[in-house]
């Protein structure tokens with residue numbers, strides 16, 4: 001595969017804790033394009049820590065509007081703008097993304113207008129185009145194509161897996177989803193499948209620690225996939241490598257990589273990466289952050 005995939009944030013859910021990982025965001029460099037998929041808290045720092053200038057931002061995709069995927073989208077673009085962004089950026093996301101973006105630039109109106117006048121910057125509002133998409137083809141631009149599949153993430157209906165293709169390389173993002181068999185067809189033969197994952201024994205510990213336990217367990221089980229289910233999708237799809245991200249739990253000191261591997265190995269025996277922040281993944285394997 002050509003290109004580079006960097007896991008910027010690998011934690012499922014919006015809360016962060018001291019020393020813990022960051023919510024979901026991923027950097028994909030493919031076919032000369034710089035793509036960010038999901039913009040959870042920490043994405044801006046993550047992009048720069050990956051050695052990339054914010055001025056290189058090009059395409060941003062949001063899988064759904066849960067805050068652990070969109071909270072830092074506005075700040076990412078605004079910070080890129082103050083870092084000297086001079087080229088247009090296109091934001092792709094489900095219905096509601098345009099409202100998010102318009103509300104963000106409205107909230108920052110004072111700062112944006114004063115910097116245009118005071119520092120001679122271009123108008124950020126004219127540099128960003130928002131494209132709201134549904135299922136099917138999202139983008140076809142030269143050799144790069146992106147398609148979307150609606151997945152099963154109740155009560156959110158507008159949540160989409162994404163498939164990026166460039167000259168025979170394909171990368172699929174599951175987005176947040178319960179076990180969803182159609183995803184196997186969508187991910188068929190991909191070089192890399194990034195799939196969200198939850199660990200059953202970790203969920204039990206999480207639920208035990210939280211006041212609203214039974215309700216939380218119900219939500220998690222209805223809306224997310226167990227690690228073994230992610231392995232089943234990977235096996236049915238025949239992907240080159242399975243990467244687990246959006247880990248639940250991601251910051252339980254008593255749960256380590258070995259626990260995740262043990263759970264996935266029941267259904268998937270191919271190349272496997274358990275996500276952690278800063279990890280660089282290729283179809284050959286991974287480089288430590």
Ligand SMILES: [Zn+2]
Pocket residue numbers: 012013024066068069176246
């Ligand atoms: Zn999420």
Ligand SMILES: [Zn+2]
Pocket residue numbers: 064066153176
């Ligand atoms: Zn979600």
